[in-house]
Amino acid sequence: MSRTVPLNARERRALDGIEAGLSRDASLRRRLRLIGLRARAQRLGRAPALRPGPHLLVLLPVSLFLLVAGITTSAAGFIWAFAGCWLLTGITLLRLLSRTLRGPDRRFPPRPFV
Template sequence: MATGRLPEREQRILDEMEAALDRDHRLNRRLRAVRISFRVHSAWAASGAARGFFMAMAALASLILLVVGISTSNPGVIWAFAATWTFALLGGRRAMHHRAERRDRA
């Protein structure tokens, strides 16, 4: 792939194609609908319910790994516990930060 400016003829063709796409109202409507549905999906993924579920799963995994790590003294299990515990702590901190922001806005 070339890393320079397009030749004048190709740039003109590209500009004409972009102008034609900008005039297509049906395409613009469909693209807006895709953007809206993506935002709705993204909003659900970042919702409090989804965030709470993942945080509960991280806390549960940390607890299980803690018990297994203590009983086996396996370094791999201990490192896995450290990673999931860190994830759970940082996620909990983030959740508390979001809750405080919502409270301040209200």
């Protein structure tokens, strides 16, 4: 059984000051929003969705093409092109996985892939 005790004016001002300070804290708001999003995803029984960008949708087929071309022709140019493209694809996949595990942050949009 909980009892509510009215606050006097001094306590009310102190509480209002604390609440104002917490409402200005951007990192706290972001953390609380992420906690809410993760809790909602757990309630719904699903993980956050993977949303690959267009650069990843281009890099994966190009990497596969260069892999097949490098294997069939054994040309050094295809092999080096595959190595560079696969490195970019791996970095992009790691960023996507990291962003998915960390959760969305609408305040800081993802940087464009260079």
